[in-house]
Amino acid sequence: MILDSLKNSGRYESLHPLFRKAFDFLKNTDFSTIEDGKVTTDDPRLFFSFSTVSGKEPKDAKLETHIQYIDIQTPISAAEIIGWKAKSELQTVLQPYDAEKDVAFSDDEPTSFSMLLPGQFAIFFPEDGHAPAIGKGAIRKIIAKIAV
Numbered sequence: 001m002i003l004d005s006l007k008n009s010g011r012y013e014s015l016h017p018l019f020r021k022a023f024d025f026l027k028n029t030d031f032s033t034i035e036d037g038k039v040t041t042d043d044p045r046l047f048f049s050f051s052t053v054s055g056k057e058p059k060d061a062k063l064e065t066h067i068q069y070i071d072i073q074t075p076i077s078a079a080e081i082i083g084w085k086a087k088s089e090l091q092t093v094l095q096p097y098d099a100e101k102d103v104a105f106s107d108d109e110p111t112s113f114s115m116l117l118p119g120q121f122a123i124f125f126p127e128d129g130h131a132p133a134i135g136k137g138a139i140r141k142i143i144a145k146i147a148v
Helices: 006-011 019-028
Strands: 002-005 037-040 046-054 063-065 069-075 080-086 093-098 103-106 112-116 120-124 128-134 138-147
Touching: 002 006, 006 019, 006 120, 019 046, 019 069, 019 138, 046 128, 069 080, 069 112, 069 128, 112 120, 120 128, 128 138
Parallel strands: none
Antiparallel strands: 002 120, 037 046, 046 138, 063 103, 063 128, 069 120, 069 138, 080 112, 080 128, 093 103
């Protein structure tokens, strides 16, 4: 997991060939003009998912993991807390891996929590279990989905 400000995204662009393109979109797009849903790009290995979710209590946020995609998660409208636990330490399967949706869920407790503010991002690699959408009220966010 990496947590930082979008202002510092250049430090991470060399980690994956599509990170620069993803960060350019995250830094240069007027999100107020985009409806919730999927936004594709000219590269099928990169897309964006916009959503508005109701903030959850920590006990209600389940850890999720992915195999096919890296997530770059960025809150747009409000602070969001995200729990984290290493995938290798997850022990309680809540929902087995669904290859079509590229997600599995665990009922384990996160080992740490991070608060993300608008203008910040978190990168979750396939080895990162993450429990998003912890907070109060509506949280509008964007997730860049980048093929591994």
